[in-house]
Amino acid sequence: MIPKRMHEYLSNVLTKQTYEESLITQGSLRFMEFRFHDIDHLHRLGITVDSLGPYVVVCMWEEESPIEIGGYLVIDNLSMGKPAIGGIRLAPDITPLTIYNLARGMTLKNAAAAIPYGGGKAGIVARQDLSQEEHEEVIKGIAHLLYRYKDIYNPGPDVGTDDSDMRIIAIENGLDNTLSKPKEMGGTCIDLAGGAAGGVVTALKTVMGELYKLKKFPQFHDLETPKLKDVTILIQGFGAVGANVAKIITTDDPSHTPRIVGISDKDGYLCSKRGLPVDKLFNLWKKHKCAVKLFAQGDELHNCDGTSVTYSNNCNNLLRESGFCFIPAAPVFNYLDIDNSSNPSITIDQMGSWRIIIEGANTYSPDPEMKSRRIKVERAVYRDKGVLIIQDYLVNSGGVILAVQEMLIPTPEHLQIPAHYLGNIQKVEEWLDKNRNEFKELSNRRAETGMKMRDREISHNIKEFIHLLSQDANMLPSEAAEKLSVSRIASREKRRTIGEIMCTISTVSDIDSIHKAAKALVKSENDIVAVVSDDCRLLGAVTTWDITRASAQKTSHDTPLKMIMSENVVTAKPRDHILETTRKLDRYGISAMPVVEGDRVVGVISSDILARQTLLSLL
Secondary structure, X not given: XXXXXXXXXXXHHOOHHHHHHHXXXXXXXXXXXXXXXXXXXXXXXXXXXXXXXXXXXXXXXXXXXXXXXEEEEEEEEOOOOOOEEEEEEEEOOOOHHHHHHHHHXXXXXXXXXXXXXXXXXXXXXXXXXXXXXXXXXXXXXXXXXXXHHOOOEEEEEOOOOOHHHHHHHHHHHOHHHOOOOOHHHOOOOHHHHOHHHHHHHHHHHHHHOOHHHHOOOHHHOOOOOOOHHHOXXXXXXXXXXXXXXXXXXXXXXHHHOOEXXXXXXXXXXXXXXXXXXXXXXXXXXXXXXXXXXXXXXXXXXXXXXXXXXXXXXXXXXXHHOOOOEEEEOOOOOOOEEOOHHHOOOEEXXXXXXXXXXXXXXXXXXXXXHHHHHHHHHHHHHHHHOOOEEEOHHHHOOHHHHHHOHHHHOOOXXXXXXXXXXXXXXXXXXXXXXXXXXXXXXXXXXXXXXXXXXXXXXXXXXHXXXXXXXXXXXXXXXXXXXXXXXXXXXXXXXXXXXXXXXXXXXXXXXXXXXXXXXXXXXXXXXXXXXXXXXXXXXXXXXXXXXXXXXXXXXXXXXXXXXXXXOEXXXXXXXXXXXXXXXXXXHHHHOOOEEEEEEOOEEEEEXXXXXXXXXXXXXXX
């Protein structure tokens, strides 16, 4: 059944007519799809269309399940390639706007990381206190819903889901239809590997060598870059990202590593200027998924050297403490704001003294109001206080870089789960056990490759980011980060081919009637149909103009198409580049043309398709 909160939300924002007209039924599965041109419907869902997307927004649910199963899917942009990749978030208060914001972050994150896939995100509307059995049923149901979009979306874990959930999806949909699978499936299991956390650590180490480039600006004139061992760090959100950041960055010789002086989770915060016992806190988190309260209850608020550890049950108070580097790693969009209107973790006038903010959590939003708020925050923090803010999608892409190796290094055909085993846990378990050595080897190879790519791409991005800022005193950090990502997308657009975006073309025979061609044009989204032979060789084309002209000349509707079709047809090839094709449409004054490989028709390209699926406005 549709989740109650989801039903209430959709009933409030969509009209009954929209609800009925948009509904797609597939057995017991229900879908409502809204494309970028459905501006009014998307606006009702809180989503503002721009030149990047969204490509499609889906509301989906299981109608006949005994428990609530449903949520949203947003494919934001496919310019970097198909499919889009991004995690599945589970929470009770998820809305399409929440998922759209996260999907846009994935578009920019994947572009910045040079990942050849688009950006997307899915959200499950569900209680966070589900029993293990209920949770597994919900994930299984979501897997069935997502299967419809397997060609344009490949999911991974996010807040509320983990690698074990991706295992369930793989059992239902196949190994190649989810990311961050467990190692026994050849996956990179990014939660256990600390994928995103490793990227944050790489970003910190890189930026320490680049900060001097900002000293020419007045707000950074007094900046003294300490050695890494003298850096003090505050971490908001001691979870999958935050806990792993602390663990990774302190695993080296303590005399050469930074000090974690403060952490927080939902139960409160801890702070010690001499440094917190990271190993003990990490083990508490790993075993119990919480650390602060358990540490405080253990009566260990004094270090062995006699210094005290500050504890408060108000987690937001951590942001009042000072440290050289602050790392937001909690699922909070607005950890800082100029006032309390957005209910931030803290306001700027109360924040501690920091010099770097490295955003480990997802904070980006394409919403105009939130972007405006972000600009105001950066003016106050970056320009006035001299605190460098490094945008989330430049640094926390480590997880997706590791996960995407499961696509970049494909699963060999002989390791694919047989189709007739899918959905049968026992059969899949037997298959995995039979091939466990090969899956382990595949997992290790993917992880090793992913870590090298993560460190290389994130380090490169940080250097380019600092360079952009250092060249323009008026540029804000969010502007520099977005410029970096969008330039990658635009560059990719120039290299995209027609074969990546073409659509299916309606075909008719040269002996078919004008009436049949007219019906085909009405059903088609394009204003051209291809006239083909029995073996799909192109013989000619018929357009809406041809039909209109025939009607004006009072030509019988039963007339064969060979009497009115155009035989000298302008065509494109699948390997043609988008800009080249755009110029060809303009040069011949046409709006659409068949795509031909050899002498056979394989699709159609039109100005409408180009407008929908490319970023020519940005180019």
